Amino acid sequence: MATHISQSCSHNTADRRMPAVAGQFYSASADTLADDVDGFLKSAGVSPATDVRAIIVPHAGYVFSGAMAAKAYMRINPAQRYKRVFLLGPSHKAAFDGASVNSQFGAYATPLGDVAVDLDVCESLLRADSVFCCLPKAHDAEHCLEVQLPFLQRRLDKVPPIVPIIIGTQDINKLERVAKALQPYFTADNLFVISSDFSHYPRYTDALDVDGITGRAIEKASLTEFIAALNDNASRHISNLYTSACGQSPIAVLLMMMGNGGALTMEHLGYCNSGDSPYGDHDGVVGYHAFAVTGGKAKDNATENDTAFSLTADEKRTLLSIARRTIENELNGSGLQPCDTAQLDDALKARCGAFVTLTSDGRLRGCIGNLVGYRPLYATVMAMAKSAAFEDPRFYPVRKDELDGIKIEISVLSPLRRISSIDEFQLGRHGLFIVKGASSGTFLPQVAGETGWTKEEFFGHCSRDKAGLGWDGWRDAELYVYEAEVFGEDDLK
Template identity: 40%
Template sequence: MKALFLLSPFLLFFSLLAGETTRECVVCGSFYPADKTALRIELQNAFSNAPEFSKKDIKALIVPHAGYIFSADVAATAYRTLHRKYKNIFLIGASHYINFDGVSINPKNYETLLGIVQTNHSLVKKLLHKYPKLFHYKKEAHQQEHSLEVQLPFLQFIYKNDFKIIPIILATSNIKTIQQTAKALKPYFNDKDNLFIISSDLSHYPNYKDALVVDQHTLKSITKNSPKLFLDTIKNNAHLGINNLQTSACGWTAITLLLELSKKKHCRYEILQYKNSAQTRGYGDKNRVVGYGAIRMYENETTFTLNDQEKKELKELARLALYEAVLHDKRISVDASKLSPKLSKHLGTFVTLKEQGQLRGCIGRFEPNAPLYEVIIDMAISASRYDNRFSPVTPEELSNIEIEISVLTPRHRVNSVDDIVVGKHGIYVSYGGRNGTYLPQVATDLGWNKEQFFYSCCVEKAGIAPEHCKDAELYVYEAIVF
């Protein structure tokens, strides 16, 4: 009687590598040029046309995967914001070909016209061995799949072939399975040296005008960093009665996975670019379009502190600036190299002047667009001269002036009003080009709860219509007062 042996995922991995080890390119000549020179020119043009954005330490990208003639410019906009190397690049898409309740992870290297892309074999082996009921290798999930392959030339353009990928295809729409996958990948997501790339187009086949509406709903829901809100938006879009709308995002499962990974972290999803096929170099048919979005995700800075010496330095700068402006009508100059490095960080701040306990002037700058020490100097001068509620400070008053400084910590996006801590957080709201802010003490001084704090800032400070407050972007920050 012959013994029957079943290969474990661990042994299966080695058996796969012992045979065919490279997944050849299958969509060159259809999704992107079949000639290496033409491909390089295509990529060069796409990156050259991409707008520039401020440098951020990016944790994830959401990029389209259509033919380059349609979506290369949008994808390049996201890829151009990468500015450092990563230990691993998790490349994640949804299957266009098969369905099963699990995830297929490919142990093979990938080949494009630009060379061989290495898969991190040891990490793939580890995932297959540790989660055998969740991670599988199904050749048919990767064999014809374009959603991962089309991303590789962009990465090769940036990094040559000096990077490693973990190619993952979600073949399920089971939310529980997606959540389990997120839990398994969480340690790798938390590692700042890993990058996650999510491959997904947006709406499929509505007309041009409907696509603009649906895709904005979808993109905006992603920026809220809530998998539930994103899934609700997808469902709501499906019930809008839009002709020919087959999906709001073909890679919605992969996007959901990323949102599950980031939902409890202070992550910012930034929309970089949107186009649909009618706005691209493709055929331009406005009756039947596909949407494409570029999004980058990074963690907001959430902590900033000043020690006693740094506070003392800032107080001295403010007082010197005040005296020099009032006595000699001049602005002081500062050698930043002699200051604590933290004082050159770009932060907003308010400078308040009091005389015998009474307000004598208060001017602030909310936007973090200049070094802190420079803002302190400018606001001290402005508070003494340009607060329209008061006459300018005179030389005779200087000895009685007390200075209070409020340094605003970096703001970060939150998902809802529930995340506001009254007395601790200041808030900043933005919607439709309107914005406004309240310092933390506003809520405590007026005895407001978090809802009153938020809605007053929206309606009374920012001028946002009450019915749009629920759609406003909400940020919180803290004030270091001394």
Template identity: 40%
Template sequence: MPFLQTVLKNFTIVPMLLGTSIGIEETLAKALAKNLVNKKILVLGSTDMTHYPSYNIAGDVDRQALAIIKTLDPDALRKFNVKTLSAGKPNLHCTFCGLKTVLTIMDYARRVEAQRVEILKYANSGDVPEGGKSRVVGYSAVLFINETGSGLEPGKEIISPTPAPVSNENTLRHEVGAELLRIARQTLHQYVLQKKIPAPTKTEAPYTTPGAVFVTLKINNRLRGCIGHIYPVEPLEQAVISNAINAASQDPRFPPVKSEELKLITIEISALTKPRKIDSLKEFIIGRHGIILKKGYHQAVYLPQVASEQGWDKATTLSHLSRKAGLTSNAWRKGTDFFVFEAQIFHENSDRTP
């Protein structure tokens, strides 16, 4: 309150305290998106991050959590929370003491089609002279930005109900794909070898236009890391930089990439169209469509190339997708929502040329 009073001077506030009721964050996010259309309102969430681990553990956990927040995927953050708390990290009491607040803000930001997420500042209590480093609490300032400022029309869903075919308007030129691969390669080397995060340098479209992209790393055609944005939350160049780093260091299935692996890795970039909900799985075409499964709080995604590379038919793909979402292999058969999208794929050859 003192910060708001200092910055905004005169304002009206509607305070909300979230409890632990199942689904409260989704209900609240939906209500906010529906009722705050075209209104000059700041939606603010407040919570601490990690509680009481050592300085280094807090920094590692908090950085992973912030990387997931930038994807605007609440389900991914839920899974990260469960996995992290079950890992037995010393003195780690929570990832967020107000996790449902963070999930609400992420869900709301998706519903109003926020284009990007900025991490303004991260620190923990061990960063000040008065704080020790054996037991700390993490803090961050995160900004969710809708640059259009238009918001959603009442009742509009996150996922467009109309098809989003690949067209000449949103198809990237070959030279753009080659440049994105170069940017990903440069990012990978700078981050792994020097722990440096390069800044975007492009000043023109499509690099400055929000883009939904995945960055996939492979060694001898075997997956070594894959992370991306289903929705366009960052400018295209920044999204490639962010996801190249995340694929190398934040994929929970793999340890961080080591310097000696750089010469073995090939990079693949998938630029996605906007997902659309389908009414029947007959609309899902293996090899053409990527697919998103949503059932309750469970969600998982496969890129279009996954099923073809694995030689899976439709039923096998959906069974694997169900298990990836933390469900039983047959859970996809009932009470499940599906969304499909297409992807334009750029990849390095084994000699690492586009």
């Protein structure tokens, strides 16, 4: 670390950090700001938990990411009495190779009032390891922590003191030192707020793919998976993709702390990007995820997950139309969107996995899908329709002159549920997903009816033919089931 960076900052408990982005990222009017935040929280559609240890939230202007940030904050029980809130975010204003703790102010001011800084903890961190410093320019104009404060003020009954930390390094060894110093505070008594946006500036559809890869890795709460996802995205050389996560360093610190013990669960609460906002376009977008880390073991939600996702006939017709128009637009090179997303109802924006299957004269012509929904359902169908038509490696791309003869079928999937025994699998009702190490494979529920296999044959074929694990490889693999609501164009004439 550069020797000119101070390990501590002079401070006076009466000093207040004044807002840097009020009137830009959010309203400078207290009344308007309170109304805006309350509106986001009210519409979030997320229930509170009693054991939230951390959240991952975006930090863009509220018109773009406020609704997604609210999903994470709504997961917090407003009556929870935390001792302090650790705010971790990336540096947008200063280049430095460490973590800057803002000990120069006794409070952060917002239009809604002041939030105290826990100066004692700030000073303790500065003494704990030389990886920590106090670099004023890393904080003075930085927005990524500031935009979290109004949400804390409107969500918590009592806002505890904060510990503001800006991380400027991507050195894995230094991040480990940051995590080690913070680990003693990573308890149920404290809340960690990790501030990060996700993909920066790719096209809308590319953002959906990139952010899906990153989101799935984070949900596994694995640092290894997260780093692999970042590297995978970078290796694809997607046009205008500047980063997969501007807050990758704070996220890495969180995953390190989660990996050091404790039965914690990473929950994915939602995803959107700036292209979903009426103020955004689709040419260069920024992605926004919301996550929560809860204490204790994952709940047994088998009953909840056994309920298949339900769509009306009109909603099914809309999805089939989206799939066909996506393929038509790609063939015509029009670049048009297949639907007006503002007119879609909530069911079509739900976070569901889906497969799109193409057939020609009764024979398979392409089938691609995502098991887990890290994007709105309509967007998943768009992406999978394009992939099934043009990117299934088993077939040549669909030609314009054959499209009229192709039939489209969509399978909308329920959430994955892990099972411990083949006895929990219901043939014809459940799809199967087998995972072992880097190998995985799946069969949709309807495969059982198409093949007439027994349950054991269903597992054996999936293990051998799809996952590449051999006929009995499923016996020591992770097993997941899901259900599918299947409908095609011929069903809805």
